[in-house]
């Protein structure tokens with residue numbers, strides 16, 4: 001498909017994205033060409049743009065929570081008719097050969113490629129993606145509402161699985177991921193405790209609206225010990241705080257790709273079989289499982305939409321913690 005499109009492009013970390021006119025890309029043999037309808041803005045995009053993740057391809061089109069329709073297919077692609085709506089996540093390619101791929105852990109693939117980091121992503125009107133990493137989306141979800149499912153939803157879901165089956169769940173940082181995950185956790189019958197920045201009354205009220213048992217500042221101990229805590233805020237000091245909030249045998253899951261340094265803490269905080277672990281990326285199985293579950297909950301996302309040209313404003317709103325739910329670029333919006 002010949003022609004040009006608009007894209008928001010990163011040329012160097014620490015600089016704003018630039019709106020550019022670029023050729024519409026050609027899909028490779030295993031890729032589909034996608035017309036992007038919406039792309040959510042993730043904290044990982046901020047880490048890329050701000051230079052905290054240090055090896056992006058440059059120039060780069062960020063964005064890894066893509067909702068699009070197929071408009072072209074490579075020679076070896078089957079089962080993707082033009083017009084099919086798909087979602088594209090952060091994991092954009094895995095080798096299928098390494099010991100991680102062969103043991104069901106393609107999220108840890110030695111040569112994984114990530115959308116909007118190693119590969120151009122969805123802050124654009126068109127993009128290409130490996131067909132094996134494109135997923136059908138729940139039909140009831142509008143494009144802008146489906147976009148946050150693709151990372152906030154499914155990496156959040158992977159983190160929830162790693163938190164175990166405990167009933168008392170803490171969520172630190174009540175942004176895009178937590179606002180989806182609380183709905184899944186409530187559906188599973190768990191009690192959710194939401195921790196926000198100190199004094200963030202709006203964030204705490206939002207958490208209560210979505211069914212949090214309790215909401216408070218991240219320095220405040222919850223009213224009962226937790227079985228597990230998931231950290232979405234990229235603040236290392238929350239790791240010992242969360243360890244102090246979990247009961248014996250409790251687990252603290254770090255859900256982000258980057259975090260400030262973790263301060264030292266006495267061993268007694270970890271003692272009694274408490275655990276700290278991180279969650280990295282996602283597998284295709286996570287995506288299929290979560291996208292099947294989401295309409296049964298049903299997950300309803302709250303989004304703040306921006307036109308493509310306002311991608312920098314969307315990133316700034318996220319940086320300042322001003323977004324209620326998820327920020328999403330809406331390619332059909334004028335601007």
Ligand SMILES: [Zn+2]
Nearest residue numbers: 042044151152
């Ligand atoms: Zn993400």
Ligand SMILES: [Zn+2]
Nearest residue numbers: 095098101109
């Ligand atoms: Zn691999």
